[in-house]
Amino acid sequence: MEKKSVFHRIFLPAAIVILVMIFSKIIYNASRSIDNWTLHQLVATVSIVFLFLSHWIGPLFANTIAYFNGASFAERIGVCMAAPVVKIAINLWDFIGVYSFGEFLFLIFHSLIIGPVFIGLLCMGVSEIGCRLIHQRKITDSGVRILALNNVAVLGIGFSMTALMLYSGGHFYFHNIFSVVYTAIFS
């Protein structure tokens, strides 16, 4: 498969997801100033759909684009993690100064902070299988393995951690563990 430029392999797929995320968030927040209730709800709903797609399954699209632009596996991991990292940075921004530095660092274990990373890995793992199937069948490259160690590991980590975060009430259950550990360390 042709290996395209760095722009096409890395920057473009990552930027598409990040820009969709940022613009949909701006439009969503701006929708509050629309006086017409129906139009307000319409704009808010459409923007929230794009916001959610970019937040949670953005890596599914980003990885697919990067894969067929010839990005290496390591590059694809970087592409898939770009949007979650931006989301984490945006999330953490408002916490600066509210808590101690140690507490701030511990936030990384909160499901809503670290969650996008694992869901991103899950999406990447799913995308990898799809891309490899297409690669193998349509490009007839017999050297492609559908289930290799690297993509199975990404899928496995993403799936198991997402399942753990969603287990038994999802956020709330995971949050209880988080709170117990936090209390043990910081109280």
Next chain:
Amino acid sequence: MQNTKTDKKKNQINRREMLKKVGGAALAGMMLPMMGNAASNNPQTTSKPNIVFILSDDHRWDAMSCMGHPFIKTPNMDRIAREGVHFENAFVTTSLCSPSRASFLTGQYANSHGVKNNLTPWDESSVTFMELLKEQGYDTAFIGKWHMPGKALPNLRGVDHFVTITHEGGQGVYFDCPLVVDGVKQERKGKYITEDLTDFALDYIDREHDNPFCLYLSHKAVHFGFLPPKELNDLYSDVDLKLPKEADYWIPYTNHHAFFGGLVPMNISYRNYCEAVVAMDQQMGRVLDKLEEKNILDDTVFVYISDNGHFFGEHGLYDKRLAYEESIRIPFMVRYPKGIKNPGRKESNMVLNVDIAPTLLDLAGVSKPDYMQGESLAPMLQDGNTKGRDSWLYEYFPDYPMPTPGIESVRTQNYKYIQYQKDKRPKELFDLRNDPREKQNIINTEAGKKLAAELKTELARLKKETRS
């Protein structure tokens, strides 16, 4: 300032001296029926009334029909307001479950009782008004949500009967919520929590009491996870919710709101909330019916109040914590014919959650301990012309891992000044007379700058006063 056991000893010494005063109060209590209310058939209560204190969770001040809500019908809350005093300007000093609950029990600000957020533990040496009532001969029961950090179950001195929730970190769930009944865990399959807790309350009222009793009924409702009982599931399915203009259905998912939980579209959660309020009102009606059936309703101080309010889209917000009215303002009403002049009155003075403990003690003829920072509202119940406080302090302490910064605010009848930890948000000043929804921050106007300086001074004074 914490009301430790040592402080309590001092108060006990004082209390001896106060016994004479208590005797006087008892005499006054005996004279209260002369204010024109029905005499009781219950011989135990000539001097000390029974107390039924019902505390809800997240019930905002305007979600009742007696506050003109567009569709919620709360006939029993309306009845308490009609037959008692409805405090329309009631507030919490910290809009968060655990600190507010500790304030109700101790009569202290969060900074004094120490439960500053949902993770700082309840101090076992803290003295509750129930403990003080017990010392004065009351039978006592705490039924429902405790939800304060610390040990799963506190050593709640002065409480004879303790039914509570440890499930889901003490938050409980609306259906099938296990309870801990006097230390023994019970599964409660098929039960709706508001009705289940009310059943325990009715059972307690039904018991033979040689003494006056104090029942503290603390509901899980209407905290998020909002769910009505099945029979009310479709009550408001077809109504226009009349959400505020700036609201949309997706607020709980956006702008950090997911940290607060409740990941349900706003229209669904608000509908469920309103239906859960109706369920709570119905259960309150059962308590009233039981007291009437026992012919002790008029001998009972009946209080309904909530631990904080809740945003449903106002300011583009969900949850509580912030110092805006939807968050800090609570429903509060008292029915007690023997201690209320001109029932059906709406009281506009600003009253606080820290006033509850001193008020209940006062109505029971017990003097307020020095460490309690609230004021008794008994004079306000008896006289509609009593002057209240001019200003009060609102504080919010960061509640890990929530993104809301610390908040300090001072509210007067007409203005509210708000400042945030490390200026994480701009300072705010609202003219509540002309802008009750707090939409226009006037802090940068000429008049606003002058007023903000005055209110900042008042804030410093109140902080000093509540920490002294």
